[in-house]
Structure formats: structure tokens, C-alpha cells
Amino acid sequence: MSSLLEIRDLHVHFSTRDGVVRAVEGARLSVDRGRTLGIVGESGSGKSVTALTVMGLTRLPNASISGEIEFDGVDLVTLPDAQMRSVRGRRIAMIFQDPLSSLHPLFKVGWQIVEAIQAHENVSKKAARERAIEALREVGIPSPEKRIDSYPHELSGGMRQRVMIAMALVLKPDVLIADEPTTALDVTVQAQILDLIRHLKDEYQTAVVMITHDLGVIAELADEVAVMYAGRVMERTSRHELFTVPELPYTWGLMRSIPRLDAPRPGRLDSIAGLPPSLIHLPPGCPFHPRCPYVMDVCLQDEPELEQSEGDHLVACHLPIAERRQIGRDLQDRQN
Amino acid sequence: MVRYIIRRVLWGALMLLVVSALTFVIFYLLPSGDPAQIRAGRYASPARIAQVRHQLGLDRPVYYQFWLYMKGLFLHFDLGTSFKTNLPVSDEIIRRLPVTFSLAIGSVIIWMAIGIPIGVISAIRSRSWLDRSTMTGSLVAISAPVYWLGLIALFLFSKDLGMFKLFGGSGSYVPFSEDPAGWFSSLVLPWFVLAAAFAAFYARMVRGNLIETMSEDYIRTARAKGLSERRVIFRHGLRAALTPVVTMAGLDIGALLGGAVLTETVFNIPGVGRLAYDSIVGSDLPMIQGTVLFGAFFIISANLIVDILYAFLDPRVRY
Numbered sequence: 001m002s003s004l005l006e007i008r009d010l011h012v013h014f015s016t017r018d019g020v021v022r023a024v025e026g027a028r029l030s031v032d033r034g035r036t037l038g039i040v041g042e043s044g045s046g047k048s049v050t051a052l053t054v055m056g057l058t059r060l061p062n063a064s065i066s067g068e069i070e071f072d073g074v075d076l077v078t079l080p081d082a083q084m085r086s087v088r089g090r091r092i093a094m095i096f097q098d099p100l101s102s103l104h105p106l107f108k109v110g111w112q113i114v115e116a117i118q119a120h121e122n123v124s125k126k127a128a129r130e131r132a133i134e135a136l137r138e139v140g141i142p143s144p145e146k147r148i149d150s151y152p153h154e155l156s157g158g159m160r161q162r163v164m165i166a167m168a169l170v171l172k173p174d175v176l177i178a179d180e181p182t183t184a185l186d187v188t189v190q191a192q193i194l195d196l197i198r199h200l201k202d203e204y205q206t207a208v209v210m211i212t213h214d215l216g217v218i219a220e221l222a223d224e225v226a227v228m229y230a231g232r233v234m235e236r237t238s239r240h241e242l243f244t245v246p247e248l249p250y251t252w253g254l255m256r257s258i259p260r261l262d263a264p265r266p267g268r269l270d271s272i273a274g275l276p277p278s279l280i281h282l283p284p285g286c287p288f289h290p291r292c293p294y295v296m297d298v299c300l301q302d303e304p305e306l307e308q309s310e311g312d313h314l315v316a317c318h319l320p321i322a323e324r325r326q327i328g329r330d331l332q333d334r335q336n
Numbered sequence: 337m338v339r340y341i342i343r344r345v346l347w348g349a350l351m352l353l354v355v356s357a358l359t360f361v362i363f364y365l366l367p368s369g370d371p372a373q374i375r376a377g378r379y380a381s382p383a384r385i386a387q388v389r390h391q392l393g394l395d396r397p398v399y400y401q402f403w404l405y406m407k408g409l410f411l412h413f414d415l416g417t418s419f420k421t422n423l424p425v426s427d428e429i430i431r432r433l434p435v436t437f438s439l440a441i442g443s444v445i446i447w448m449a450i451g452i453p454i455g456v457i458s459a460i461r462s463r464s465w466l467d468r469s470t471m472t473g474s475l476v477a478i479s480a481p482v483y484w485l486g487l488i489a490l491f492l493f494s495k496d497l498g499m500f501k502l503f504g505g506s507g508s509y510v511p512f513s514e515d516p517a518g519w520f521s522s523l524v525l526p527w528f529v530l531a532a533a534f535a536a537f538y539a540r541m542v543r544g545n546l547i548e549t550m551s552e553d554y555i556r557t558a559r560a561k562g563l564s565e566r567r568v569i570f571r572h573g574l575r576a577a578l579t580p581v582v583t584m585a586g587l588d589i590g591a592l593l594g595g596a597v598l599t600e601t602v603f604n605i606p607g608v609g610r611l612a613y614d615s616i617v618g619s620d621l622p623m624i625q626g627t628v629l630f631g632a633f634f635i636i637s638a639n640l641i642v643d644i645l646y647a648f649l650d651p652r653v654r655y
Contacts, residue, residue, distance in 0.1 A: 057559055089562030096560075101553035105652060106575055116561040151651045167561070 002070060003030040004207050005054070005092075005175055010067035010077075012046075012053050012231075014060070019280040023049040025231040026067070028306060031224070033174065034205040036198075038222030038239070040212055040254070042276050046231035047211045051177045053077075054209075055094055056084040072174065090120040093168035097180040099160035103152040109136075109163045110148030116167050135166040139196060158189035162196065169200055176201070177209045182217060194220050215254055219243060227251050230277050230287035233306060237313040244332055247315045247324040249292045252331055286318065294319055294327075340655035341644065348636040353406070355632040359625050360402050369619040371419045392419060405625070415629070416622035420615070425626035429608060435509065436607035438519070439526055439599065440592035444585065447531035447538055452581070454535075455542025459577075460569060462547055471543070474536035485532055486602035489525045507604035522605075530599045534588060538581065545577035552576070579649045583642050590638020594631025 012024040024046040031037035039047045052058045054069055056076060069076040071092065076084065096102040104112060113132035117123060123131075129148070136144035139162040152160055161181060168176060178197060182190035198221055201208050210221055218225055218239065225242045227235040227250065235248040246252055253272035274291040277283055283290055289299040296318060304316040310325070317324060372389035373380070380388075389395050393404065408414035415425035454474075458467040492498050494505030504522030512519040549555065550573050558572040559565075595609025604610070608627055615623035647653045 055560055057556065085562045085564065087562070089560060094560045096553060096557065098553060102557045104554040104558070104572055104576070106579070106650060115563070119562050119567075153652050164557075 003032045004072060005032075005209075006030040006068075006070045007050070007054070008068040008070070010050065010053065010069065011065070012049050012058055013064045015062045015064075016280075021279045022282065023231050023279055024053065026306075027228070027231070027233050029226055029233060029236070031175070031207045031209055033207050034201065035223045036201060036208040036210055036221050038210045038212065038218040038225045039228055040215060040218050040225060041228035042213060044230075044276050044279060045228040046279075047228050048179055049231075050228075051094065051179055051209060051211055054175075054177065055088050055092060056081070057088075059084075086120065089116060089173075090171050091173050092175040092177065093171070093173040094177040094179065095161070095164045095168050095181050098184040099157065099164045100152060100184075102164060103160060105152055108149050108151055109155070109167075113148075113163070113167045113170055117170055120171055131170060132166070135170040136163065138200075139163075139166040139169075140192075141166070156189075157185050158192060161185060161189075161193050165193075165196060165200070169204070169206070172204055173206065175207045175209065177211070179211045180213070181210075183212075183214070190217075197221070215258055227254070230282060231279060232287065232316065233314075234288070234316045235314065236306070241311070241313055244329070245310075245313070245325050246328040246332065247309055247313060247321075248317055249294050249319070250288050252328065253291075255331060255335065286316075337644075337647070337655050341640070344640050344643070348640065351636055352629060352632055356405070356409075356625055356629055357402065359628045360398065360405075360621075363621050363624065364398050368616075371619045371621060374619055375419055405622075415626040418615075418623045419620045420618050420623070425622050428611065428623065429626050429630055432606060432608050432611050433593075434511065435605060436593060436595050436600070436609060438512065438523060439530065439596055439605060439607055440589060442523055442527040443530040443534070443592065443596075444589055446527050447535035448585065450531065451535040451538030452542050452578075454539040456546060456569075456574065458539065458543040459546035459550070462543070467543075471540065474539050477532045477536035478540075480532065482529060482533070482598040483602050486526070486529045486599060489529050490603075493525060495521075506602070509603075509605045526596075526599050526603045526605060529602075530592075530596055538584070541584065542577060542581060545580060546573055549573045549577045579646075582649060583646060586638050586642035586645065587635070590634045590636075590641075591631075593634040593638075595627065 007027055007029040010024055010027040011022075014021045014023060027046065027050055029037060029039070029050070039050070041047045049058060053065060054071075054076065056079070058065065059081070065077055067077060071087070076087065079087070103109065110129060110132050113135060114125060114128040117128040117131055118125070121128075133144045133148055136147060141147050141159060141162050147155070147159070152163070155163065164181075176197070181197070182193050185193060194217065197208060197210075200206065208221075210217065212218060222239045225235075225237060225239055226233045227248060229250050235242070235246070235251055242251070246255060250272070253270075256270040257272065272291055277287055277290070285301050286292070286299040286304055289295045292299065298318050302318070304318050306314050306316040309315045309321050315324065372385050372392060372394055375392065376385045376388045386395075393401055396404075405416060408416060413426070415429075417424050418428060421428070454470050458470050461467050490498060490505055493500050493502045495501045495503065495508070496505040498505065503524040504518065505525075508518070508522040510518040510522060550569070555568060555572055558568045563572075595607055595612050597609035597613050599605070600607045600609035601613050608630060611623065612627035612631070614620075615627060647655060
């Protein structure tokens with residue numbers, strides 16, 4: 001029994017003047033109705049490219065895409081453009097990081113929502129407008145019948161992101177992909193937006209893919225978590241398991257670099273040494289080995305496969321399972 | 337908004353004052369023919385020249401002449417009379433305005449109709465051979481001087497000396513009210529010659545704007561909504577990319593209404609630009625003043641109109 005959205009062995013490469021950018025390498029992910037998959041990773045880890053590929057928005061002349069994206073029994077990778085377009089926006093919707101730049105500055109927000117409805121359904125402008133007002137009301141915008149005639153710049157950041165969410169959810173899609181939806185917002189607004197997404201997910205049993213570099217967002221919202229690094233899924237498990245027994249040295253690094261309010265103030269914030277690798281010239285072996293404090297000889301030669309550890313916990317690492325779990329558990333005990 | 341417009345109009349009036357003062361100063365500072373001498377004729381006696389000089393008021397100090405001119409301008413909208421023809425300057429200019437309008441408007445239509453589609457196609461097919469060849473062609477068109485292009489056009493297509501006798505040649509202009517077909521025929525070559533550089537410039541501008549716009553986040557959103565690529569480009573992309581083009585077009589039209597001096601001279605079209613050229617050659621100060629002021633007036637007005645228009649095109653702009 002496969003999930004609503006299942007990504008198998010996805011590769012996305014872009015040929016550029018400097019060489020081939022291997023943005024996504026063999027990603028395996030899945031998400032089901034009413035569930036939230038959190039994808040966490042640094043910039044350039046391939047999380048956004050994965051999401052855009054699901055939307056069919058990486059079909060560029062210089063891109064080569066292979067693998068499978070099975071959505072409700074259909075492979076989106078090979079789906080013709082015209083059919084992909086009817087999936088995009090209607091069955092899989094997406095919201096983005098910066099709602100100010102993501103909304104068209106010269107059109108009223110209502111017009112933009114109406115357009116989204118009319119792109120997929122043969123309804124009158126008036127009916128579409130009614131639905132747009134309803135959608136704005138649902139995402140908690142006060143007096144939506146007035147706000148519908150606002151331009152994006154007349155709204156606050158949080159309101160704009162609510163408009164984006166209303167626009168994405170107005171057609172009741174099966175999947176909502178949220179690409180860092182709170183990164184550009186104030187902290188208090190962030191919490192409101194996450195609450196809203198969770199509420200709407202529960203209400204409509206939408207499958208949510210939450211892309212973030214913020215483990216706090218993951219802790220708040222995700223049911224399952226995938227940790228991506230250099231275009232690969234390196235660790236995949238439930239949220240609970242990830243925050244009790246993280247098994248990947250990279251995940252440990254992410255956990256350590258979260259500042260804590262309750263701990264004694266350290267001299268400086270921990271960070272992962274070094275920089276993410278170039279996706280054109282990847283190091284041989286494990287892509288994380290140049291930055292890994294636990295690096296072994298084998299890591300320089302062989303790339304670890306994403307393999308089952310305990311239960312549903314999948315990890316790509318050469319460290320022995322027992323040792324990994326010990327270190328991860330100790331780390332989380334100390335942090336909690 | 338109203339306060340803004342009033343302020344801009346007052347600034348515009350001040351600008352016109354400065355422009356005419358500068359024209360006066362430049363006229364008297366730079367070496368030019370003596371208007372009194374020219375008016376009196378080649379073999380006039382010194383006494384006759386002095387008499388003409390007195391008649392024209394040229395024996396008064398420059399600041400006094402300027403004062404008289406300004407008084408006439410502001411109190412009676414009087415631009416003075418031509419040294420050369422003795423006719424009121426404003427009548428002469430107004431008589432020629434329809435000619436310059438004909439030239440400018442036709443040219444605008446042509447360069448928009450050519451430049452915008454080429455720019456859009458080049459942007460969509462950016463880096464293709466089509467894009468590269470049109471952009472190279474546009475560089476050539478921008479670089480080609482109007483007087484050169486004009487002569488080429490005459491040698492190729494004019495009825496009198498062209499290889500293909502298709503359109504009216506130099507000096508063939510007739511008013512629309514007298515002979516519409518002749519009017520059209522006489523303006524085809526000037527329209528295209530004048531439009532060439534503008535079309536090329538606009539094509540490059542539209543291309544650049546559209547390419548930049550198409551990489552904006554809101555274009556990604558439009559695609560994510562499942563819109564057709566056609567709608568994404570023409571509705572979302574072009575709407576944003578054309579806003580600065582409208583601004584530019586407004587300014588260019590304003591400048592052209594003041595007279596396309598080179599084009600009108602090459603094709604011997606009796607417009608304001610040609611009048612300005614002739615009055616400079618003939619040291620006809622009131623006429624120079626008049627044409628310069630009209631030109632400045634159109635440019636200042638166009639600026640104001642464009643700025644007001646912008647508030648309607650882009651809701652983020654407020655005055």
C-alpha cells in the first residue's frame with residue numbers, strides 16, 4: 001500500500017556552464033493524507049528543488065529528472081506538461097518563503113485568488129470571488145470582503161502569508177508544499193502561521209510537506225522528518241524518534257546548533273564546521289565526511305546507503321548502529 | 337495628489353523660465369550671425385542696419401530684452417514676432433505642430449508595434465539564435481545615425497530618386513486634410529527612419545525587463561497555480577515588464593513633439609524641428625526661443641503626465 005505522495009530514487013541534475021549540478025540524488029520520501037512530512041536541511045541541500053520537482057516546476061531545458069514521483073497512482077515525472085498543469089495548483093499546491101515577493105505586486109489579492117480558481121474550474125467571476133472571500137475568512141483575515149480588494153503591499157507580512165495559504169488551499173488540494181513559509185516572518189507571526197497550517201491540515205486531511213531549515217518548526221509540526229544533505233535524504237524517521245535518538249552525525253550538528261534559553265550561556269554557539277559541499281564537485285564517499293567529527297576510513301571511499309536502523313528509522317551512515325544510537329541518545333539527554 | 341500636481345506645475349513653469357533665460361544667454365554668448373545684419377540684407381548701409389537693430393530692440397541691454405520678452409510671454413502669452421518673417425512666432429509654431437504630431441505619432445505606433453513583440457520573443461527565446469540575431473540587429477539600428485539612415489531610405493524607396501519608387505521623397509509632405517494618401521506616402525519613410533532606433537531600443541528594454549521579471553518569485557507563484565505558460569508570460573510577466581516601458585514612451589513622445597530636428601531636416605518636412613533648425617541658421621532669436629520653449633513645454637508636460645500615470649500603473653506608487 002503506497003502513500004498518497006511517494007518519491008522514489010529521485011535525481012534532479014542541472015547542466016550549467018560550470019558543470020552538472022547534482023541538486024537531488026536518489027531522494028526517497030513519502031507523505032500521506034492528514035500527515036506532515038518535515039524536510040530539514042541547509043541551503044543547497046536539495047529540499048526546495050525536490051519540492052519544485054514535485055510541482056513540475058524544474059522542467060527546464062537544462063534539467064534532467066529521473067526516478068518516480070507517484071502521486072495517487074500517477075507518476076508525475078513522466079506526466080505530460082498539460083496534465084501536470086492541472087495537477088499543479090489544484091491537487092498539489094505550494095506556498096513560498098517570502099509572501100511579499102511571491103504575490104504579484106500589481107494585482108489585488110482577490111484577483112490573484114480568483115485567477116487560481118478559474119485556472120482549474122469553470123466558474124463565474126462572481127462565484128469565484130465569493131469563494132475567495134470565504135478562503136480569506138478561513139485563514140483568519142479580518143473583514144475579508146474588504147481585504148480582497150487590497151494590494152499585497154497594503155497587508156502585513158503575516159496577512160500576506162495568510163493570503164498565500166488561502167490561495168493555495170482554495171481548491172482544497174490533496175498536498176500542500178510549504179517551502180520555508182515562516183522564515184520571512186516575525187516570531188509571533190510564525191507561530192500563528194504554523195498553527196493555521198496545522199489546523200487546516202486537520203480540517204481537510206491535507207498532506208503537508210513542510211520544508212525548513214528550522215528544527216523548531218519540525219518539532220512543532222512534523223509527523224515524519226527527512227534530513228537532507230547535499231541532495232540526499234540522509235535520515236528519515238518519526239519526529240519523536242528524531243528528537244530522542246537522532247542517529248546521523250549531521251543531525252547531531254543541527255541539534256547542537258540550536259540556541260537554548262534554559263541552558264547556561266555558552267561562550268559561542270555551536271555550529272557545524274566547514275561549509276556544505278559544492279553540488280558540482282562532491283567529495284567521494286559520504287558527502288558529509290569532510291565535516292564529520294566521526295569520520296572513518298570507509299567514509300572516504302563508500303557512500304553510505306539509506307538503510308533501516310531500528311524500527312522505521314532510516315539512516316545513511318557508516319557508524320555502527322549501536323554506537324550511533326548511544327551517541328544520539330546521550331546528546332538528546334544532555335539537551336533535554 | 338492634487339497638491340503634488342500643483343507643485344509639479346509650478347516647478348514646470350520655473351523650469352520654462354530657466355530654459356528661456358539660458359536660450360537668451362547662449363544666443364548672445366555664442367558666435368552667430370547678427371540678426372540685424374541678416375534682416376537688413378547683404379548690401380545694407382550701416383545706418384540701415386542700426387535702424388533695423390533699433391526696430392528689433394536689439395540695441396537694448398540683454399537683460400532688458402529678456403524682461404520685455406518675459407513680460408509679453410506671461411502677460412499675453414506672446415512669443416514675439418519672427419525677425420525673419422515678421423509673423424507671430426506662436427502662429428508659425430502652431431501651424432507646424434500638426435506636421436510634427438503626424439510624424440511623432442506614426443513613428444511611436446511603428447516602434448511600439450515592432451519593438452515590443454521583438455523584445456517579448458527575444459526574452460522568451462532568450463539565448464536562441466533568434467534572440468541573438470535580433471539583438472545584434474537592434475544594436476545596428478541604435479547605432480545608425482538618422483541622417484544616414486534617412487538618406488539610405490531616400491535612395492532606396494523614394495519616388496524621385498529611389499531605386500524602388502514607392503513612397504514620397506524629401507519635401508513631399510502634404511497635410512492630411514488636403515491629400516490623405518499623399519500625406520501617408522510622404523511620411524512612411526520618415527516614420528520608419530525615426531522609429532528604427534527607438535524600436536531597437538525598446539526591443540532591448542522590453543527583453544531585459546521581461547527576462548528580469550520572469551525570474552521573480554511571483555512568476556513562480558503564477559506557475560505554481562497551474563496557469564498556462566502563455567498566461568504567466570502575458571498576464572503576469574508582461575504586466576510588470578511594460579510599466580517602465582510606458583514611462584519611457586511618455587518621455588520619448590514628449591521629446592518628439594518638440595520636433596524631430598534631424599528627421600524633419602533630412603526629409604524636408606515642415607515641422608517644428610525643421611523650423612527650429614531654420615531659425616538657428618537664420619539667427620532668428622524669437623523663433624529659436626519659441627521652438628525651444630515649446631520643446632521644453634512638451635518634455636515637462638510629458639514628465640508630469642508619466643508620473644501621474646505611474647500611480648495608476650503601479651499601486652505601490654503614492655504621491
